[in-house]
Amino acid sequence: MSAAAPHRVLFVASECYPLLKTGGLADVAGALPRALMAMGQDVRVLLPAFPKVKAAAAEQKKVAKIKDLFGGPATVLEATADTGLKLFLLNAPHLFDIKGNPYLDEEGQDRADNALRYGGFARAAADLAMGRLGKWHADLVHAHDWQAGLVSAYLQKEGAARPKTVFTIHNLAFQGLFPKTVLKDLELPADLFGPDGLEYWDKVSFLKAGIVYSDHVTTVSPSYAAEIRTEDGGMGFGGLLASLGDRLSGIVNGIDTEVWNPAADPAIAAPFSQKKLTPKAKAKRALQKEFGIRPDKHAPVFSVVSRLTEQKGLDLLVGALPHLVGNGAQLVVLGSGDAALEDAFAEAAKTYKGNVGTFIGYNEDLSHRVQAGSDFIFIPSRFEPCGLTQLCAMRYGTLPVVARVGGLADTVIDANLAALQSGAGTGLQFSPPAQEPLNAAIDRALSLFGDKPTFRKVMKNAMGYDVSWDRPAAAYGALYDRLIQL
Ligand code: ADP
Helix, strand or coil, X not given: CCCCCCCEEEEECCCECCCECCCHHHHHHXXXXXXXXXXXXXXXXXEECCHHHHHHCEEEEEEEEECCCCCCCEEEEEEECCCCCEEEEEECHHHHCCCCCCCECCCXXXXXXXXXXXXXXXXXXXXXXXXXXXXXXXXXXXXXXXXXXXXXXXXXXXXXXXXXXXXXXXXXXXXCEEECCHHHHCCCCHHHCCCCCCEECCEEEHHHHHHHHCCEEEEXXXXXXXXXXXXXXXXXXXXXXXXXXXXXXXXXXXXXXXXXXXXXXXXXXCCCCCCCCCCHHHHHHHHHHHCCCCXXXXXXXXXXXXXXXXXXXXXXXXXXXXXXXXXCCEEEEEEEECHHHHHHHHXXXXXXCCCEEEEECCCHHHHHHHHHHCCEEEECCCCCCCCCHHHHHHHCCCEEEEECCHHHHHHCXXXXXXXXXXXXXXXXXXXXXXXXXXXXXXXXXXXXXXXHHHHHHHHHHHHHCCCCCHHHHHHHHHHHHHHHHC
16 A cells, blocks of 8 residues: 555556457556555556447446547547456547557558557547546556657646656567658647657657656566666667666566466366466366377476567577477467468477467467466567566466566576575576577476476476566555655
């Protein structure tokens, strides 16, 4: 419980579990506000009313009208999610009535009208926060990723009356870059365009706007916060981020421990827990069956639940397949993304029939069964702001095998001798994310799997590791207190 009076906090995010999810941002936007609400904060989440969102939200009530939001009328609806989350939906059919991925078109390219879509979203968010759209107003706006980057730019002109602003970078690779001509369409003053403002090499960057105009910037782990301040990890923003000093900090994500609970998970065959681990064997057998691989309890099952992209380093895993399968291990892959990686894993399921199973696609329930039934999960990312799958895995007693980068470095305790002797160790780390170190990590995993008492001990350590939102939410609460008192 935060010591100060409850704050009115407006979360601004383009996706939110369980209404709409393409990645970790949705998990955070769905769970962190609930953890903050449990601490007594008055948190609302503003979402674009995409068709899926409108269909999933309950108790929708119109609270405000906007005559013209960049080319069409809009309304603000108050609503709730099944999880109890309090929502505002920005209902602007000319911007949000789209099918499929909210950012990409059918060819996987950025949607051509994204600047207006997310510019309109940010504009409405700023007005809502100022109390101009209905009765509610915010003491603080917490905006997420480039889609909400312009909120603080719109709030700029409000002077001292404006709420405080926090901007969270979930992934620096997505920078919201648009031609500078969009500034006029978005009704932003021309003087914001410059190297100290939202200009990035003669373009407008929504992400940069969030970084430059917010009172505080966070990212989703301390290690990633350090990495992005550098030339190597800064993806063009290293100097700017370094210049923020202590206005930039890292707070590691949690996961929703009700949604991810092996003792009460409707998606899995038999519940299990740290104290009652035996039924996990049933989940493993069921997983081997579901992915069409050999049902063998002695074969270690490794898994992947991921976007299949360059970032995630899964090409390294393709390279490691002969080594992995050649040593008697099995692999199940759940993911979608780059065609070359999708094809490589589909091909692997044929080449290593009976030992490799692939499901190309996005499937929430299946992701729970993969987490429950695997012995290890691979996360060989080249960079990883926080990563959530390793947290889910640990909760299900599945040991993460991770590249030592970003949030993976901060959340997985390498089960080396020293860690094991002091009763720690929740997975395996390797560095750098390259073929040889990954192969060596596979060897370590195999020998750990062969040492049953130690393997079981590490599984229990992993299941006992605190992956909840309790600590992170308290850290955000303290940050809000500090900014609001400034
Ligand atoms: P990112 O946000 O970079 O994609 P994270 O690890 O932070 O990676 O979050 C990914 C989230 O998406 C996790 O909750 C993971 O379980 C989920 N996920 C990724 N791919 C799939 C998939 N193919 N099917 C179901 N869930 C998936």
